[in-house]
Amino acid sequence: MIISSANSTSDVNLVEDVSNWWDDPTTREWLIDKPISIAVTILVALIAHWVFRKLITKAVERGANRAVEPEKSKRPSLIKTPFGKTATQEEETPLDVQLLRRSQEQRRQARIRTLGAVGKSAVAIFVWTWAALAILTTIGVNVAPLIASAGVAGVALGFGAQSLVKDFLSGIFMLIEDQYGVGDTIDVGDGIVGDVEDISLRITTLRDMDGTVWYIRNGEILRVGNFSDEYAIARFEVPVGLSNDTETAWSVIEKSFQEAAKLPTVKDSIIGEPEMKGISSFEPDHMTFRGVVKTLPGYQWEVQRHVYAKVLTDMQREGITTPYPNGIGSISPKQLEAKRSGEKA
Template sequence: MEVHILAYEWTDTNKHWLIEVPIRIAAYIVIALVARYILHRMIDRAANRSRRTRGTPDQDSVNKPPLLRHLRDKAPLSVAGMKAAERRRQRAQTIGSVLKSTVSIVMLIWVLLSVLNVVGVNIAPFIASAGIVGLAIGFGAQNLVRDFVTGVFMLLEDQYGVGDNVDLGEAVGEVESVGLRVTTVRDIDGTLWYVRNGEITRVGNMSQDYAVARVELPVALTADITQAETVAVEAAEETLEDPELAAKVLGKPEMLGVQDVSRDLLTLRMTIKTRPNAQWSVQRRLRRDILRAFDENGIELPIRPPRVYAVPDE
């Protein structure tokens, strides 16, 4: 009788380990792979598919991917044009890549814990150990974690993008690439700066929404200020009749008046609202034409007295 009972128990154990356990493990793996595939497809569609709407040509060409539809966006369609479309595409792809990696990691951890539970291993110590290991890794790689978290929030808030002119403190120039850990900026001298996202404490973006061209005009102390202001405004308005320059401007020139007075000269300030990244070219063109108009209308420009150097006695 005892021999028959042992044979029955041995057969039942074989059924459990050779049939039930492999089937359950295979089922968990298949479920994880299918869920991962479906979620990755959903993320790809949300990151890459654009919704076509009826409107102006600019609106049709720069529609936002569904992944970014409810996120904050600082690049208006009327200002950014096709650059906004490229910026949104890169932003959506980067966020999509992060979401896909997160899904893969979660699915892998779930499968491992499920397999251990199926084979009869107590997973409670593993969960506790994972928490301790994660805490240790967080302390050891806190700079890396800070860079990553800052990069994620920077993308979600759309603080800057590729092609923007930014001031990140030590690095000032045009953004060439935006990553989750590092942002690269090319300055006016051609130097490429690699800036860790976690070290960026402030961002000055000169390419969002609009810019302001600020024109400083030096005038002699003896000049007629009222005439100088009138000539400057008329010269600026005449310059803006150029279609190429007018396309960069969003408003009319505004004369603010005397900005500074020194011993040798006084400075007039004029401002005009422009499209992003167009303020510098507008400034240079207005300075040239206004100074030429000053010369034609007899507006005196400051002339610094020559320096006198003492000659030592021989």
């Protein structure tokens, strides 16, 4: 009986201890209130992150899919009606203007998507930084000294990591000023020319014509040459030997230039009329004829390749020679035949 009474007393004490522990406000706070608060904070952060990303995605898609201008425009005409009033007629937009608009539209879409990606990153940093501070506050950590320390650390980081801050600031201004975007062909100096594959606030990724991927810090880009902004100009420099008749060579090259611009392989890339500039330089052994034509951005090299092939073929057919057609120091077949005839004589 004594043992049974002792066991009952022990059980009662254990139940009271557990009940007291459970009724303790600190226990309820750490096992129920704070975990629920932390879970709610994380849930709110997840929902906010998802909502902001959806809003940015929808805004990007809406902006990217919005047409800039219609293909046709109604402009007042100077044609008079029988009643003496000015008529309004619908005019077709020229093909070169349509091509230029299409190129600008592609660039605009690429810029919008780049800004959207940066906006999503900024939203993620903002939302989860808030969530982390809210969780620290919930578990009893005083975040005021932490924020103050972060400010001091930010100042120290600004002095100690100036290049990093410079990269971020350069990336921000680059995006705001629309210096270049994903898909553009740019020259960043030191012979690095390539297509932009990715842009972040710190690094620009380029792939050059040999397939090499270049990772360039935005703060190190001091100048940028953009080959994909609005339009490009294909320039042709054709060297012609001084033994040729100038007017004949001019006529052959100009005609070939005009015909090459109508080739099916390049006509859709050209947005202007070819223009023959004439002789651009005069050297002791040759003269150079120059021609230019406006093309879609990034297509100037393709147009150059096809036009050069056409011009060279027509020059050879018409007998227009280049300087040193047989190589420097060698003689032509006619001169060689004349030399052999003289030796036989």
